[in-house]
Amino acid sequence: MIRSFEFATAGRITFGSGSRRGLGEVVAAAGHRVLVVASGTERHADWLPAALEEAGLVPTAWPVTGEPTIDLVTRGAAHARDAGCDVVLGIGGGSCLDAAKAIAALAVQPHGPLDYLEVIGAGRSLDEQPLPCIAVPTTAGTGAEVTKNAVLGSPAHRVKVSLRHPAMLPRTAIVDPELTLSLPRAITAATGLDALTQLIEPFVSPRANPLTDGFCREGLTRIRSALPTVLQSPYDLAARTDMSLASLLGGLALANAGLGAVHGLAGPLGGMLPAPHGSLCGILLPGVMEANIAALKRAGSPTAALDRYRDVARLLTGRPDAEPADGTAWVRGVVAGSDLPGLAAFGLTEEDIPEAVAKSQRSSSMKANPVLLTDEALGTLLQDAC
Numbered sequence: 001m002i003r004s005f006e007f008a009t010a011g012r013i014t015f016g017s018g019s020r021r022g023l024g025e026v027v028a029a030a031g032h033r034v035l036v037v038a039s040g041t042e043r044h045a046d047w048l049p050a051a052l053e054e055a056g057l058v059p060t061a062w063p064v065t066g067e068p069t070i071d072l073v074t075r076g077a078a079h080a081r082d083a084g085c086d087v088v089l090g091i092g093g094g095s096c097l098d099a100a101k102a103i104a105a106l107a108v109q110p111h112g113p114l115d116y117l118e119v120i121g122a123g124r125s126l127d128e129q130p131l132p133c134i135a136v137p138t139t140a141g142t143g144a145e146v147t148k149n150a151v152l153g154s155p156a157h158r159v160k161v162s163l164r165h166p167a168m169l170p171r172t173a174i175v176d177p178e179l180t181l182s183l184p185r186a187i188t189a190a191t192g193l194d195a196l197t198q199l200i201e202p203f204v205s206p207r208a209n210p211l212t213d214g215f216c217r218e219g220l221t222r223i224r225s226a227l228p229t230v231l232q233s234p235y236d237l238a239a240r241t242d243m244s245l246a247s248l249l250g251g252l253a254l255a256n257a258g259l260g261a262v263h264g265l266a267g268p269l270g271g272m273l274p275a276p277h278g279s280l281c282g283i284l285l286p287g288v289m290e291a292n293i294a295a296l297k298r299a300g301s302p303t304a305a306l307d308r309y310r311d312v313a314r315l316l317t318g319r320p321d322a323e324p325a326d327g328t329a330w331v332r333g334v335v336a337g338s339d340l341p342g343l344a345a346f347g348l349t350e351e352d353i354p355e356a357v358a359k360s361q362r363s364s365s366m367k368a369n370p371v372l373l374t375d376e377a378l379g380t381l382l383q384d385a386c
Contacts, residue, residue: 005209020176024055030132031087037100068099077106094142102150105130135170140243141191143251145173159271177244189338190278198250202257212253219249220315258368268359275346287381305370344386
């Protein structure tokens with residue numbers, strides 16, 4: 001039997017090389033005064049101002065130079081209100097896109113962010129419809145252009161949590177693989193491993209459905225060759241295109257099937273350590289896969305989730321006889337080729353592990369893990385990841 005499910009995504013998705021050239025028209029259809037939420041790297045400065053000017057738009061900039069915090073998006077929302085913005089454009093990596101979605105939502109709410117945030121806040125539903133948000137990713141990893149949440153850091157709580165609502169889905173997502181060609185290798189690796197994680201976790205999630213399964217299978221098939229290729233040949237447009245599509249497919253899947261223990265741990269760790277989210281996912285992914293597979297095997301009877309891990313192994317290795325451990329070995333090989341350090345290099349100590357475990361058990365992502373992992377299991381895999 002197919003269990004009931006629902007599916008939601010961005011109102012419109014435009015994918016392909018050169019698709020950014022229609023950006024001005026898309027934004028103009030949503031508003032006139034646009035808040036441009038972008039990174040400070042100026043990677044898009046050679047074409048974006050002209051695109052907005054040609055469309056007759058009035059832009060106001062709000063730079064995002066790191067992963068977004070509650071304070072940053074609160075100030076960004078006030079800036080949008082003061083400037084009279086009626087549309088928000090997020091262009092950049094997942095940090096920019098999450099910041100844009102959060103600002104678009106908070107700019108029109110009657111209450112502060114803690115009223116709406118998960119875990120550390122009241123978690124109430126948004127009171128007002130967000131400003132329209134247009135999302136243009138310039139990395140291939142987060143899939144944030146098609147998700148309904150924004151991950152925000154709270155330094156005071158040493159954690160990252162989500163602002164989440166179906167109305168936060170971008171009105172339009174424009175995915176142009178050409179925008180990823182100049183990414184540095186470290187960012188390519190971190191975002192690529194995030195994309196890989198976000199194809200595996202929704203696929204083994206108990207919330208998976210036939211639609212998300214199709215996205216994950218297609219994405220895993222493409223990422224198998226594309227991720228190793230872009231790490232060695234960063235200007236290979238065919239491989240970059242496959243990575244952009246894999247990232248998009250992972251975003252579509254996770255927004256509707258959830259994630260798992262990798263992200264359940266990465267959220268708290270991201271609030272505790274100065275580490276990029278994608279790097280944390282890459283470091284944690286092999287250990288979480290091993291812990292999940294071991295726990296499923298200990299159950300003593302065949303499970304759908306264990307079969308899913310077998311499918312993951314076969315999709316990643318291209319071998320029809322591959323077993324779950326072969327998939328983990330493939331992932332470990334890619335992580336090793338990405339030159340990621342252990343968690344200790346980012347400052348995680350033995351004393352930090354109980355706090356990280358306790359926070360992870362309260363995260364929303366942990367609820368979609370295919371098996372319950374004990375505090376002991378989580379602590380051991382964090383030790384091993386150091």
